Amino acid sequence: EAKAQGAGTRFDFTEVEAGVDATHHVAEGYDADVLLRWGDAIFADSPAFDPTAQTAEKQARQFGYNNDYVGFIPLEDGSSEHGLLVVNHEYTNEHLMFPGIVTVNGDEITVADADKARVDIEMAAHGGTIVEIRKTDGKWQVVTDGANNRRITADTEMQMTGPAAGHDRLKTNADATGTKVFGTINNCAGGVTPWGTYIMAEENFHGYFMGELPADHAEAANYERYGVPEGSYAWGNFHDRFDVSKEPNEPNRFGWIVEVDPMDPNSIPKKRTALGRFKHEGAESIVNSDGRVVFYLGDDERFDYVYKFVTAGTYNESDRAANMDLLDEGTLYVARFDEDGTVAWLPMVHGEGPLTAENGFESQADILIETRRAGDLLEATKMDRPEDIEPNGTNGRVYVMLTNNTRREEADAANPRVNNAFGHIIEIAEEGGDFAATSGTWEILLQCGDPSVAEVGATFSTETTKNGWFGMPDNCAVDADGRLWVSTDGNSPKATGRTDGLWAVDTDGEARGTSKLFFRVPVGAEMCGPLMLPDMQTAFVAVQHPGDGGEDWEGFGRPSYYEDPSTRWPDFDDAMPVRPSVVAITKQGGGRIA
Ligand code: FEO
Numbered sequence: 161e162a163k164a165q166g167a168g169t170r171f172d173f174t175e176v177e178a179g180v181d182a183t184h185h186v187a188e189g190y191d192a193d194v195l196l197r198w199g200d201a202i203f204a205d206s207p208a209f210d211p212t213a214q215t216a217e218k219q220a221r222q223f224g225y226n227n228d229y230v231g232f233i234p235l236e237d238g239s240s241e242h243g244l245l246v247v248n249h250e251y252t253n254e255h256l257m258f259p260g261i262v263t264v265n266g267d268e269i270t271v272a273d274a275d276k277a278r279v280d281i282e283m284a285a286h287g288g289t290i291v292e293i294r295k296t297d298g299k300w301q302v303v304t305d306g307a308n309n310r311r312i313t314a315d316t317e318m319q320m321t322g323p324a325a326g327h328d329r330l331k332t333n334a335d336a337t338g339t340k341v342f343g344t345i346n347n348c349a350g351g352v353t354p355w356g357t358y359i360m361a362e363e364n365f366h367g368y369f370m371g372e373l374p375a376d377h378a379e380a381a382n383y384e385r386y387g388v389p390e391g392s393y394a395w396g397n398f399h400d401r402f403d404v405s406k407e408p409n410e411p412n413r414f415g416w417i418v419e420v421d422p423m424d425p426n427s428i429p430k431k432r433t434a435l436g437r438f439k440h441e442g443a444e445s446i447v448n449s450d451g452r453v454v455f456y457l458g459d460d461e462r463f464d465y466v467y468k469f470v471t472a473g474t475y476n477e478s479d480r481a482a483n484m485d486l487l488d489e490g491t492l493y494v495a496r497f498d499e500d501g502t503v504a505w506l507p508m509v510h511g512e513g514p515l516t517a518e519n520g521f522e523s524q525a526d527i528l529i530e531t532r533r534a535g536d537l538l539e540a541t542k543m544d545r546p547e548d549i550e551p552n553g554t555n556g557r558v559y560v561m562l563t564n565n566t567r568r569e570e571a572d573a574a575n576p577r578v579n580n581a582f583g584h585i586i587e588i589a590e591e592g593g594d595f596a597a598t599s600g601t602w603e604i605l606l607q608c609g610d611p612s613v614a615e616v617g618a619t620f621s622t623e624t625t626k627n628g629w630f631g632m633p634d635n636c637a638v639d640a641d642g643r644l645w646v647s648t649d650g651n652s653p654k655a656t657g658r659t660d661g662l663w664a665v666d667t668d669g670e671a672r673g674t675s676k677l678f679f680r681v682p683v684g685a686e687m688c689g690p691l692m693l694p695d696m697q698t699a700f701v702a703v704q705h706p707g708d709g710g711e712d713w714e715g716f717g718r719p720s721y722y723e724d725p726s727t728r729w730p731d732f733d734d735a736m737p738v739r740p741s742v743v744a745i746t747k748q749g750g751g752r753i754a
């Protein structure tokens with residue numbers, strides 16, 4: 161009898177063919193239905209989307225741009241058919257959103273010509289969406305009159321909480337308390353806590369600030385470590401808080417983990433300072449055997465760190481309210497991956513080791529505001545861009561996506577390739593299966609890239625087909641059966657001859673290291689989400705920035721709103737720009753995603 165392709169694999173679906181074209185593709189026998197597009201109604205009274213007549217007011221009532229993290233919070237106990245979809249809107253692509261920003265010959269986009277109306281649309285397109293959804297007759301629908309529906313934007317009032325809240329370094333002209341901040345930005349991945357709150361991670365916040373710090377300002381070294389200000393957006397021209405010459409402390413109020421109570425649309429989101437300030441990728445969590453909750457955190461920058469946060473208190477399953485401030489007290493750890501295959505979790509506690517006043521840390525607040533510098537002093541391992549990190553309660557291990565690092569010149573055990581163009585995945589086994597442990601072991605699950613090119617050094621199993629390998633792991637999900645799904649950011653015709661997508665990766669048994677392509681995105685898009693619902697009958701994925709990209713798309717047209725774009729996904733209507741969208745994947749006729 162012939163050996164089945166992928167013997168031992170826990171995935172039965174028929175693999176999609178890797179490649180590049182203008183639309184999305186899902187495994188045979190599955191439907192991939194667009195559920196929510198940029199501009200779609202979130203409320204019963206949301207104005208219709210008209211890309212030629214957009215306003216900030218309209219945008220604040222519509223689905224935002226560049227959907228990234230996708231989470232689901234059941235509205236009935238354990239339901240996989242009725243709940244709140246929570247979605248991050250990471251950033252905006254002006255050249256894809258607004259007509260006339262890129263000229264026909266592709267002149268450089270500048271922020272200089274942005275007017276206030278456009279900036280305010282951008283700000284309203286950031287943040288997140290909370291929206292009720294329901295599955296009826298096997299298909300998902302948005303419930304626009306859902307009582308919890310909400311848009312969170314770069315203007316939403318938020319509260320700073322935890323050890324750094326109220327610190328002088330968080331005070332501004334507009335907020336003498338150091339606790340009241342407006343908005344959240346660049347929310348990449350995130351999480352849903354065991355108590356059903358929505359976590360939005362603030363990632364590349366540096367891009368939103370412009371201007372020059374006053375000479376010899378006390379925050380100069382801090383901001384340099386984080387790349388502030390980068391000046392990628394024109395917001396500071398119209399809103400003083402994004403201009404560091406006017407509000408020099410404002411950047412200290414971004415780069416945090418934000419927790420939102422989605423069950424109260426008037427709740428004030430909390431920026432939880434206990435989890436540190438860096439370019440937070442996400443915050444997926446697990447309840448430890450002793451009841452404490454462990455959050456895994458990546459800092460997505462070349463040569464930055466992997467962290468985890470262990471709550472001081474324990475999770476109370478029968479009293480939701482008792483959990484609502486668990487994120488204000490606990491211990492933040494940074495990871496050192498040693499050559500002998502062990503990992504040490506180094507506590508970031510004031511007064512311990514080098515984290516003292518002599519080194520400029522007067523209190524825990526200073527450690528949390530300058531978390532990266534604290535990690536430097538603790539000699540944590542400099543990683544190849546830590547993205548999403550997912551604990552797996554089924555096999556007791558933890559999966560770390562390391563997307564790439566082409567600037568690496570010196571390899572180490574945990575980052576074994578110089579010029580790491582395709583990234584890798586590390587698997588951690590915490591000591592004794594205790595997620596709160598301060599040590600564990602690790603190994604590399606996969607070195608990504610094309611296994612047929614020897615110099616790449618990819619380590620996919622030999623059962624992996626030419627469609628099954630990928631580069632640049634970014635977001636990931638563990639499903640109810642403990643299977644790993646990996647989505648990517650950066651595959652392209654030039655980089656890997658394929659678009660980004662969602663791959664199913666075996667982690668156990670003889671199929672370990674085997675990967676299969678389940679879904680792929682249209683040209684220029686990045687694959688975000690992903691999320692498998694507990695009943696295993698729906699996968700949600702987020703198609704981010706379809707049609708983006710430049711010279712990479714030779715033969716696919718230019719990356720702009722209307723000048724011969726590479727794709728007009730998902731509407732394929734000449735009057736519509738490309739629209740980032742959340743897609744619901746279900747099996748035709750119903751059943752589990754196998
Ligand atoms: Fe927004 Fe690290 O990807």
Ligand code: CA
Pocket residue numbers: 228250348649686688704
């Ligand atoms: Ca992204």
Ligand code: CA
Pocket residue numbers: 348349441547548634635649
């Ligand atoms: Ca990401």
Ligand code: CA
Pocket residue numbers: 547563634649
């Ligand atoms: Ca990424």
